[in-house]
Amino acid sequence: MIVRQHVNMRLYERKYRRIDLQLGVEITTEAGIRLDARSENISLGGVKIICNQLVANTLMPSGYQLLPDQSLIISLDIALGANEMVKVRCRVVNFRRQSQDVFGLNIQFNSFDDSSEEMLERFIKINTQ
DSSP: OOOOOOOOOOSSOOSSOOEEOOOEEEEEETTOOEEEEEEEEEOSSEEEEEEOHHHHHHHSOTTOOOBTTBOEEEEEEEEOSSSOEEEEEEEEEEEEEEETTEEEEEEEEEEEOTTHHHHHHHHHHHHTO
16 A cells, blocks of 8 residues: 655745845856955855846856856855855856846855855854844
8 A cells, every 4th residue: 555645845945044134245257257246135055146237247248048057156255244254156046137237146055165154054043033
């Protein structure tokens, strides 16, 4: 006899809690180009970055398309405070124009440098209490 359990799950459910928080972010491309942006929200799994058209065009020139098998890989330095900097390698999940000169990038974290993951986890915990 086969017993099947029906699990009621949402199609899209976040693994990590995301908090709305504006932080300074420095993006470094694979070619070594450094660009400034800011976060809109952040979690242990990723971050939403807001940038202007110049930054967006540098990251994704006209005609560039995000493809599942060819991710756009970047590095981020996220300033949590005066002495705390999270360093992480990431991939751009999606990219969207929000207004005339505002673009949003949803970014998934791939690997953290040194103790950056623990630092971010502690920071998020403090800011959600």
